[in-house]
Amino acid sequence: MNAPTTSPIMAALTDEEFQKIAAIASEEAGLSIPDSKRSLVQSRISRRLRHLRLPTCRDYLQLLSDAPSEKRELVSILTTNVSSFYRESHHFEFLRxxxxxSIPTRLNQGDRVRFWSAGCSSGEEPYTLAIELLKAIPEAASSDLLILASDIDPKILERAKTGTYSPSAVDTIAPEDRKKFLTASSDDDEMFSVGDELRNLVRFRELNLHATWPMRHPFDVIMCRNVVIYFDEHRQRELWPRFREMLVPGGRLILGHSERIHPIESSGFTTESVTVYRRT
Incomplete structure (x- = not known):
């Protein structure tokens, strides 16, 4: 009997290979990958090589040069898509x-109301926002109110569009809201799917925050939480004025718990609450 074959272990990344990978990730998506992340990069590149049946990182770098679509895969494997319903719940309390x-009055006057979940990952954030909007404003479902949910990763967006989650994933949603806005599957896997009311409020779009934005109209609220932490300071500073231009006067930008606008004095924002910024 022949011995089972095993995938070869990828050799450690050389300094040159690591720097090239980091440079591609920065150019493609603005990611900042310090040397302290070398072991993480090594692990994820090694896994990708096994999937592609490539023997060395040199071969992978050649693939990145020959097939631009692989650069999106690189960004996908180097980022961590962590999301949950009601993550950093104080932000939703602020919105409530x-x-x-003020939204019902504006809708009755014929105004449009727009939210943007930038870096929406697998969809928990925009669907949480949709739940809260429908609870507070039942007429939102039939009004000119929409949530744009964007992410750079097309695979994670496909997961978000399905709107299907495990019981543990929806555990942070109140039981009465789960019953009202989600549907439990009849299969043995006991998965939950978001209902049509939620789906109708959310529009998903693949979008690179460091590329051109196609949106023409400003937003009332932009939620970009736990995203800019992946960018270096230069890239972050490029984003603040762009976000500001995409907000209505007085609109809010909401960041993650470890993210700050710096320097705030020249940003065109004022701090309103914990990582909540108001356009001046």
């Missing part, structure tokens, strides 16, 4: 108290 009360 500060933003939502």
């Amino acid at each position: 108290k500060t933003i939502f009360p």
Whole structure:
């Protein structure tokens, strides 16, 4: 009997290979990959090589040069898509108290209301926002109110579009809201799917934050949480004025718990709450 074959172990990344990988990720998506992340990069590149049946990182770098679509795969494997319903719930409390009360009057006056979940990952953030909007403003379902949900990763967007989640994933949604807005599957896997009311409020789009944005109209609220932490300071500073231009006067930009606009004095924003910024 022949011995089972095993995939060869990828040799450690050379300094040159690591720097080339980091440079491609920065150019493609603005990712900042310091040397401290070398072991993570090594692990994920090694896994990708096994999937592609490539023997060395040199071969992979050649593939990145020959097939631009692989650069999107590189960005996908180097980023961590962590999301959950009601993550950093204080932000949704802020929206309920500060933003939502004025929306019904605006809708009745014929105004359009727009939210943007930038870096939406697998969809938990925009669907949470949709749940909260429908609870606070039942007429939102039939009004000119929409949530744009964007991400650079087409694969994670496909997951978001399916709107299907495990029982543990929806555990942070109140039982009465799960019953109202989600549907439990009749199969043995006991998965939950978001209902049509939620789906109708959300529009998904593949979007690179460091490329041209096709949106023509400004937003009332932009949620870009736990995304810019992946970018270096230069890339972050490029984003602040672009976000500002995509907000209505007085619109809010909401960042993740470890992210800050710096320097705030010249940004065109003022701090309103914990990582909530108001356009001046």
